[in-house]
Amino acid sequence: MNVHESEKLAGILQSRGYLPCQNVEDADVIVLNTCCVRETAETKVYGHLGRIKSQKKQGAIIAVCGCMTQQPNAAEKLVKRCPFVNIVIGTFNQPRLGDYLDRFIQTGTRVIEVWTSEKDGDCAESTSPVRSSGINAWVNIMYGCNNFCTYCIVPYVRGRERCRPIDNIVSDIDSLLSKGYKQITLLGQNVNSYRYMGKTFTDLLKELESDTKYRLKFMTSHPKDISPDLAQIISDSKVLSHSLHLPVQAGSDRILQAMNRHYTRDEYLAKISSFRELIPNIGLSSDVMVGFPTETEDDFLQTLDLVERVKYNNLFMFIYSRRSGTPADTMPQLDYSTKQKRIDRLIKFQFEISKQLALGAVGHTAEVLVSDKDGSKCYGKSETDAAITFESDSAQIGDFVRVKIVSAKNANLTGEVV
Numbered sequence: 001m002n003v004h005e006s007e008k009l010a011g012i013l014q015s016r017g018y019l020p021c022q023n024v025e026d027a028d029v030i031v032l033n034t035c036c037v038r039e040t041a042e043t044k045v046y047g048h049l050g051r052i053k054s055q056k057k058q059g060a061i062i063a064v065c066g067c068m069t070q071q072p073n074a075a076e077k078l079v080k081r082c083p084f085v086n087i088v089i090g091t092f093n094q095p096r097l098g099d100y101l102d103r104f105i106q107t108g109t110r111v112i113e114v115w116t117s118e119k120d121g122d123c124a125e126s127t128s129p130v131r132s133s134g135i136n137a138w139v140n141i142m143y144g145c146n147n148f149c150t151y152c153i154v155p156y157v158r159g160r161e162r163c164r165p166i167d168n169i170v171s172d173i174d175s176l177l178s179k180g181y182k183q184i185t186l187l188g189q190n191v192n193s194y195r196y197m198g199k200t201f202t203d204l205l206k207e208l209e210s211d212t213k214y215r216l217k218f219m220t221s222h223p224k225d226i227s228p229d230l231a232q233i234i235s236d237s238k239v240l241s242h243s244l245h246l247p248v249q250a251g252s253d254r255i256l257q258a259m260n261r262h263y264t265r266d267e268y269l270a271k272i273s274s275f276r277e278l279i280p281n282i283g284l285s286s287d288v289m290v291g292f293p294t295e296t297e298d299d300f301l302q303t304l305d306l307v308e309r310v311k312y313n314n315l316f317m318f319i320y321s322r323r324s325g326t327p328a329d330t331m332p333q334l335d336y337s338t339k340q341k342r343i344d345r346l347i348k349f350q351f352e353i354s355k356q357l358a359l360g361a362v363g364h365t366a367e368v369l370v371s372d373k374d375g376s377k378c379y380g381k382s383e384t385d386a387a388i389t390f391e392s393d394s395a396q397i398g399d400f401v402r403v404k405i406v407s408a409k410n411a412n413l414t415g416e417v418v
């Protein structure tokens with residue numbers, strides 16, 4: 001999501017005549033698009049700013065935007081700590097970066113402006129992004145989140161859900177396909193709750209079916225909102241990836257309740273089973289957090305058990321990160337060493353699962369969308385989102401190629417063109 005936001009910021013700069021450069025030393029304008037979902041990301045911003053201060057050329061303008069500045073008192077803290085920063089804006093007024101640049105250049109006065117909501121006519125989609133993800137294009141279908149998971153800062157810094165009109169999304173995607181993009185990823189904090197004038201997320205997916213060959217993906221899904229007919233839609237679709245990223249976060253009902261996730265482990269597992277029934281080879285991935293406040297050894301073992309039952313192809317594993325202003329921040333915290341030991345165990349556990357799944361894929365044939373090429377070595381992903389490498393002189397970036405998987409080393413698959 002942040003990568004796509006940076007593409008939009010690059011679009012604003014390009015529309016004002018700025019061009020990208022490789023080195024900070026050469027830049028006339030330096031924009032930091034920040035994130036505050038985890039504490040480490042926030043700490044890194046100050047580290048980057050320190051380096052930029054010593055590397056930037058005389059007169060270069062520094063702007064800081066993104067969700068870090070949207071937190072209470074964060075902009076004030078930033079301007080005090082970094083007096084060399086010229087522009088500080090938040091997530092809601094980011095589309096106006098160009099106007100703030102003009103204002104600073106004309107007046108030489110620092111611009112510090114963080115809105116608490118979008119203003120009329122200031123839709124984030126007014127910006128044409130400079131897309132930098134090769135054959136993949138990201139398309140926001142909605143912004144914000146209504147869920148208030150107790151560990152998460154997103155609803156506070158990105159506001160409540162706002163969905164884009166379905167026609168605008170469809171026409172954006174038509175235009176991207178006509179330009180040759182081969183993979184479109186729909187973005188939203190909780191795409192399953194997309195609603196616009198009575199149309200739902202599954203209505204949107206049906207509208208995006210096409211005779212043009214492309215791959216359609218979406219993220220992120222929330223287990224409580226995922227529609228029962230989504231599995232059928234994926235199974236019947238000519239364009240949808242046979243993969244699903246369904247963050248579970250924890251395998252213990254007690255912790256899921258404390259997280260305010262609104263589903264139980266059994267409900268989650270039942271949803272996974274219903275997808276596997278219709279799409280037996282579906283590629284599954286998830287986010288799992290360890291060390292949530294009050295998590296006991298038994299809670300953690302239940303998470304391991306759930307991970308073992310589902311056998312995810314890919315798992316994004318995190319240590320719980322305290323975020324000021326969220327309910328979980330006020331709950332009794334676990335010590336660092338317990339959290340670290342648990343994440344190490346989980347990573348090891350999942351590594352074995354990924355290894356076994358990769359071995360099981362040997363002998364199967366997949367359709368790989370080539371996203372990168374180095375000499376004759378092609379890199380891409382299958383319809384189930386498995387990363388596969390193969391040799392071909394003729395295959396080009398953007399081609400769909402039938403590949404037989406011939407070997408697996410750890411979770412890395414190698415194939416041969418069939």
Ligand code: SF4
Nearest residue numbers: 145147148149152154
């Ligand atoms: S659904 Fe996702 S974005 Fe929304 S509060 Fe929960 S974790 Fe945060």
